[in-house]
Amino acid sequence: MPRLEVRLLKGIEEFRQCEEIQRHVWGAPGATREVLIATQKCEGAVIGTLLNGKVVAFIYAFLGQYRGRWIHWSHQMAVEAEYRDQGFGLRMKRVHRRVALARGIKSICWTFDPLQSRNARLNIARLGAIPEEYIEDCYGRFPSVLERGLPSDRWVVNWKIATRRVEERLRGKNPAFDPALPRVNETRLTAQGFPENEKIHLALTGHRLLVETPGQTEAMRARALPLAERWRMEARRIFQHYLAKGYCVEDFFPPGPATEARCFYLLRRRA
Ligand SMILES: CC(C)(COP(=O)(O)OP(=O)(O)OC[C@H]1O[C@@H](n2cnc3c(N)ncnc32)[C@H](O)[C@@H]1OP(=O)(O)O)[C@@H](O)C(=O)NCCC(=O)NCCS
Structure with a gap:
């Protein structure tokens, strides 16, 4: 032992x-x-x-x-x-x-x-x-x-x-993932199986918003560095934009059955 x-x-x-x-x-x-x-x-x-x-x-x-x-x-x-x-x-x-x-x-x-x-x-x-x-x-x-x-x-x-x-x-008390919340970015999978942004919405005003991020960043950086660089710049734009609009990060959901194996940040608009 x-x-x-x-x-x-x-x-x-x-x-x-x-x-x-x-x-x-x-x-x-x-x-x-x-x-x-x-x-x-x-x-x-x-x-x-x-x-x-x-x-x-x-x-x-x-x-x-x-x-x-x-x-x-x-x-x-x-x-x-x-x-x-x-x-x-x-x-x-x-x-x-x-x-x-x-x-x-x-x-x-x-x-x-x-x-x-x-x-x-x-x-x-x-x-x-x-x-x-x-x-x-x-x-x-x-x-x-x-x-x-x-x-x-x-x-x-x-x-x-x-x-x-x-x-x-x-104590392990975590809120559940809500797939119905509005999504800031719409993604699709590349031929290598990594997500890439297809559309980014910067005019959303909902109380809570989801932002998808990649789940296998290290593999992406090793095998698709230009895509990883795009993610860096696009995620920067999204987070900076919504933080400036008064949102904060409330939670993060890792890949799992509820998220269909994807990762999401949950943003919440401050009161
Ligand atoms: C970041 C680091 C310190 C975490 O240590 P660790 O012992 O692996 O962490 P834990 O096992 O306690 O927690 C990892 C969690 O991430 C989850 N996880 C694993 N792969 C994941 C992925 N691709 N996406 C999301 N979550 C993932 C694990 O399932 C675990 O969650 P769970 O406990 O709910 O199952 C370690 O991965 C590391 O040394 N990374 C490189 C250096 C680094 O980034 N350091 C931190 C910044 S200075």
Whole structure:
């Protein structure tokens, strides 16, 4: 039986293993062991998942301020590819929440790529984090295997860890998908099996709207990069347009029977 631990990391070797994971996931360590050690010392949080004593996933979050409040800014979270989709990301976020609440911190913020549906599923639907800003090309273009040189657009999400919304999401209470809601984009499948936008509607005014996004962004970036770039620019246009019109992101629905194997953001018009 493998021994699984999720906890704050300690000791140079555990931080070195976080550098290794960064190399595998992004090609180079953006947060070296020195940075991680210093972060752990000054009220940030470096949390890892250890399997039989080896770090296979980690979160790196530093203490900072966002919109005038003390927060943890979770700059990196990564799970080694062979351990994804086994709930390690969710477990680490739960531990991070407990650590932060014990220190009197009520928000954990981070950025993620709006077109990475796995991240959207975890961050918005499972955790209840709310996108508060859309940033164009946030970190510049990286050549990494995840980004493939595309503009690095990002949501900034605020995970308000002491709220009822978050408690409910962590208990698995999620609203159902409503396929009858108006759709901002109409898509069709390409010969390679990836969705592409056929029509985009920017004049909708309904209370709630659906925006479809691709479910297999990494495969699309590897096999159909021009289409992935089109998605980047079209999703940017859609989200920026509706955010400026007073909508916010309410939820995200991953591929499943209710969504006919497609992914959707749910936008809600603010009161
Ligand atoms: C993002 C990441 C940290 C998530 O970790 P993880 O351990 O795989 O996450 P979990 O298993 O807890 O949750 C993943 C969820 O996405 C779902 N999922 C998997 N593939 C999906 C897809 N193509 N579209 C939508 N959802 C998907 C999983 O089913 C799971 O949801 P469920 O628990 O409801 O079944 C990990 O995938 C990773 O390291 N990615 C590369 C680096 C990265 O993007 N880091 C974050 C930004 S810094």
